Amino acid sequence: MEIKSSTRYFAEMIGTFALVFFGCGAAVVSGVSASGPAGIGLLGIAFAFGLAVLVMCYAIGGISGCHINPAITLAMLTAGKIKAADALGYIIAQCVGAIVAAWVLWTIQKGLPGWQAGEWALGSNGWGEGYGAGYNTASAFIAEAVLTFLFLFVIFGATGKWGNGTTAGVAIGLTLTCIHLFCIPITGTSVNPARSLGPAIFAGGAALSQLWLFIVAPIVGGIAAALVWRAMDKS
Template sequence: MKKSLAELIGTFSLVLFGCGAASISGISSTGPAGIGLLGISFAFGLAVVVMAYTIGPISGCHINPAITISMLVAGKIKAGDAVGYIIAQFVGATLGAGVLYLIQGGAPGFTMGEWALGSNGWGAGYLGAYNTTAAFITEAVMTFLFLTVIFNTTSRIGNSTMAGLAIGLTLVLIHLVAIPVTGTSVNPARSFGPAIFAGGLALKQLWLFIVAPIVGGIVAALVYKGIFED
């Protein structure tokens, strides 16, 4: 229960800080503004760094169903714990998006447009207007690289004291590349929370941000097990 609660709080924080930076301070459906792409990238990355050192000793700080499923495939978490983690992550992301919605609703003239609250998406009208193939490849490959860093930095031969920083900085790099394409998910829960409130195209396109990160995470687990695991 403590582990699941830690995952809920961690995912809540990731969505509130990351999506909050994007939707309040950083970027709109038409392009960057405010803190811009770099600022949003660091908001997500720093949120992971902070949570890694806060809840990492309790739950391992997955705060991402793709990570939990990948860890399950690699045999690093039990199925029962994985189910509890995933439920907590989706609940935390939804609560984080709900709080963000309440905050943004307090702004004069606020309206829920397409892809509101930092929702992920692709295609005409969304940032770089990349197609479905580009969006899927981006999400799957970036998640694969993200999990590769996570597996190896947290392994027995990795530097565990620096793992949180390395993982957070990897997420910064991922956002620097992927934001114009999909807004960057690599995390089904992070996409789920905002999409539930935004509805419309954000909800219709949610499937890609569930499937692609999970595919990338599973491939990373298989590569780690087959090649890198000591």
């Protein structure tokens, strides 16, 4: 039975909401900045993002394919695996889900006595002086593009004719975990324009002015992966 477009878009919205809410929420509420010894640190944040993707792969993968990322949707469009109209619907739903998740997280954090948003609030992505290890723009762009390329390469491989669909969610989730373990000190790790958009809207300032990189670099990496996979698939 064919699944309605509206159902698939709604699944993408919920999936992206979960990714941003669990991932950014772990960074903000329980991460390295948490008071006391209970902070989960970089490793915990990386697993929060990876596990969020893993569980949503199994929750909505059968409905929408569980893109929950505009870079993935555009890569799938490039690979001919989704129609342009559906790709647009997916991307809008993903952005809405990310924005709503950031708003809910913002609302929760306002209930913490003495909480102030500060620069790059709500787990926003960024780079340069004052962010992470202070990497420059070129390093941030290269990291985001290359890591998105690798992420999509795993997705195409795990879900394609040579992969194992029953374990694809595990492979994809663990890949995102590896990506975060590497990239959190550089950019906070995006590889997903919607994930960056939601927190940046509420953080404003540097997070919003630097948002362009977290839109362009993941899209470049994702489309490159789609082109490479298409060439391999035809060989």
